[in-house]
Amino acid sequence: MSVTIKDVAKKANVAPSTVSRVISNSPRISEATKRKVRGVMKEMGYHLNFNARVLVRKSTQTIGIVMKYSSSHSLDNPFFSELLRGISASCHENDFSINLTTGDSEGAIFKDVVKMVQGKRVDGVIVLYSKKDDKVVPYLKEAGCPFIMVGTPAGRDKEILYVDNDNTQASKEAANYLLKLGHTKIGFIGGDSHFEVTSDRLEGYIQALREANLPVHKSYIKTLEFETTRSYQIVSEIVNLSDPPTSLVISDDYNALSVLAALQEKNISLPEEMSVITFNNTMITRLSRPKLTTVDTQSSKLGYEAARNLIEQLQHPDIVRKPVIIPASIVKRESCKPMKVK
Incomplete structure (x- = not known):
């Protein structure tokens, strides 16, 4: 049988409500009590009921990722794999999951995004590109869905939050x-x-x-x-x-x-x-x-900062945020050579 909150409370000698507050990281609970309860949770193998948390918080704890192309084609390019590595690290730190678009065309990817948003499958979206005449970003703006772009927005739209290099x-x-x-x-x-x-x-x-x-x-x-x-x-x-x-x-x-x-x-x-x-x-x-x-x-850092900034936006929506510019630098290897002076 699975371990319940009541089981943890009994073992830790606290009220079930205290366990619930520890799970939600309530400031009303002392750090000592949090450490004690979390230790019991780990010892007993307690796992939070994700569906129950979604109902209570009205949050999926999931970030949608909109790929440049279909996921299979995008992941052929190591740049996108590095972006996802950074996004994944940031989401893991904040207990968020990832939902990737899987469509094999622009139209199919757009339909994936609509399903994500209208089906309330995600709390926010990271768009991994910036493209002229793109349908995804205008849709996200119209739907009021929190999102961030990896790439400078087309038309330099100052209302859109983004992470990019210069x-x-x-x-x-x-x-x-x-x-x-x-x-x-x-x-x-x-x-x-x-x-x-x-x-x-x-x-x-x-x-x-x-x-x-x-x-x-x-x-x-x-x-x-x-x-x-x-x-x-x-x-x-x-x-x-x-x-x-x-x-x-x-x-x-x-x-x-x-x-x-x-x-x-x-x-x-x-x-x-x-x-x-x-x-x-x-x-x-x-x-x-x-x-x-x-x-x-710094492709991994681009992804990490995109996820971090989006999650902060979800947690503190009233704070005004600015674009994040990640510095770039030349790595000298073997494919360049000075021209011979004739």
């Missing part, structure tokens, strides 16, 4: 790193242009070139969306230019891996013939050959 500045620093190595012909390969992170990183790249009084060649700028097989076409287009770039800023480690494979197929070696700097500092950059120089966006 992606424009980070990309500018990545391009400047290549400039300091003597590269003046620098290409850019971004992800899906509908997402704010791609736009911001492209903007930083352009700013660096203009401040160095270098031309911005449209032929040097490519986008690599979810279909990474397009990397072979992109690499062919770049290397077959009459004056190809000697280095690349690639806006994501995951995309960089497919670009690296395409370069190797073309017998273009890194960093001897092409220098590459990428973003996120995931396990890909450490396991690739050569190891990739990357901008560490």
Whole structure:
């Protein structure tokens, strides 16, 4: 038989109401009594009835996670795995659970979100992306559901709470790193242009070139969306230019891996013939050959801070909160090399 509150109360020699207050961490109960009761709960193997707590608190103690793509596709990219690791750590500290969207298309993901909100399955939502013409964020605003974004909101909506890096500045620093190595012909390969992170990183790249009084060649700028097989076409287009770039800023480690494979197929070696700097500092950059120089966006911390801030918002809704900007820094490895002076 399962252990009840009454069983714990009898063993601890306190009233059942005291056990209930210990469970809810009531300030009316002394720390000594809390330690005593919690010790008995652990000794007896007492587990809180989650459904009963939901009824009492009118809270699910669950955070909804809206994926960029379907969960199976998103989790192929270690960046999202790192985000979830940070979210999970913060939720564990605060006794919250996680509910992931599982739809395999934007429409299906949106329906998942509606079910979460209307079915009161979650207390709040973390949106793991920022995208132009997205249906999820306007819906969450209209429904009055507490949420936070990982990514700067489209249109820089000041009413939306978010956690992000300064992606424009980070990309500018990545391009400047290549400039300091003597590269003046620098290409850019971004992800899906509908997402704010791609736009911001492209903007930083352009700013660096203009401040160095270098031309911005449209032929040097490519986008690599979810279909990474397009990397072979992109690499062919770049290397077959009459004056190809000697280095690349690639806006994501995951995309960089497919670009690296395409370069190797073309017998273009890194960093001897092409220098590459990428973003996120995931396990890909450490396991690739050569190891990739990357901008560490602290992806796990992005997730942790997103969950922490959302939970604080749920617990203290009257406190005004500001966006959280996580610093990024360049991790120098083996994929960049100074240009030889001719």
